[in-house]
Amino acid sequence: MARPTKALISKSAIIHNFNVVQQFAPHSKNLAIVKANAYGHGSIVVANILNPLVNAFGVSCIEEALEIRNAGVDKPILLLEGVFSKDEIAVAADNDFWIMISNQLQSKWLVESRISKAINVWLKVDTGMHRLGLMNEEAIKVYAELNNSNNVNEGIVLATHFSSADEQDYQDTKIQIQKFKQVQSSLINHLNSDAKIQCSVANSAAIMAWPDSRLEWNRPGFMLYGNSPLLSESNYADKLKPAMTMQSEIISIRSIEKGESVGYNKVWTAERQSKIATVAIGYGDGYPQSAKSGTPTLVNGVIAPLAGKVSMDMITIDVTDISNVSVGATVILWGEGLSVNEVAKCSNTSGYEILARLPNRTPTVLVE
Missing domain, CATH: 2.40.37.10 (Lyase, Ornithine Decarboxylase; Chain A, domain 1)
Incomplete structure (x- = not known):
């Protein structure tokens, strides 16, 4: 006999919820967020379920990335907080981890590192969350440094994070989208290039409530587990199944x-x-x-x-x-x-x- 308390994790619900994500943004690539033990659902379990379906995974740190990589997950894994020390960059290169660059020190570490192969990089800009990320001119400077480095693969992804996407009537999200587009435009002008820059701004709430935020890459998290991230009632919530x-x-x-x-x-x-x-x-x-x-x-x-x-x-x-x-x-x-x-x-x-x-x-x- 065993204590009867347990959490049942539904494989079919997780797959269903990912399909809902794709219905919202059928032309976007998806980075499934499995940080914090996949929101308590088990990062190894969830990552293995979604491995055949998603383009990449997102975790907070290298320890979380190594856990699912060592469990057989072969898709790229983005370190959402980047690296916390220079030595982590070599580990990232060896394990096909992508790195979010949020400040000039992380960029300096990457450019100066001796690594086995180049790394895919996401560059975070601060559009109003004021937690992590580079401001406009600073972002352009760091982007140029990374773009010119042999340690960085082509196709740097420009990213930001919303402070209030769960509040559908709050205008701050529109302002953040506008600020992000301004950074993107400034960057294109600085590069004197017609090349399109891949972008990622939408978390679960934005995927569901802010169509203008569904760009090349989306970052579904809470909604993958069958829960609405929106503060107000929404018909969209009925599409999701608790995992x-x-x-x-x-x-x-x-x-x-x-x-x-x-x-x-x-x-x-x-x-x-x-x-x-x-x-x-x-x-x-x-x-x-x-x-x-x-x-x-x-x-x-x-x-x-x-x-x-x-x-x-x-x-x-x-x-x-x-x-x-x-x-x-x-x-x-x-x-x-x-x-x-x-x-x-x-x-x-x-x-x-x-x-x-x-x-x-x-x-x-x-x-x-």
């Missing part, structure tokens, strides 16, 4: 009287005679400790609200209005029928954080 279903089982049921409390600090008190079920999952398994009473779970397809504080290993839910509930019944915490975004909203966090913080204690099980 992870977090589930556990009821391990105890008890009846309590009106006025009795449940869990730590008595934050939930019964307003009627109630039936309370204890479920084998807690914040030690990745369920958010900040989840408030009333956060939905699903039992027999019916909502059973959280009752009381989340413990390290258990939660308690109100199943008073659900018939035929017994010990051993499956409880869905998020996934099919219950969006992780809804759980996140009740927990003052985001679906991104809940998924990415899934701990090693919670096993993932691949299903078709």
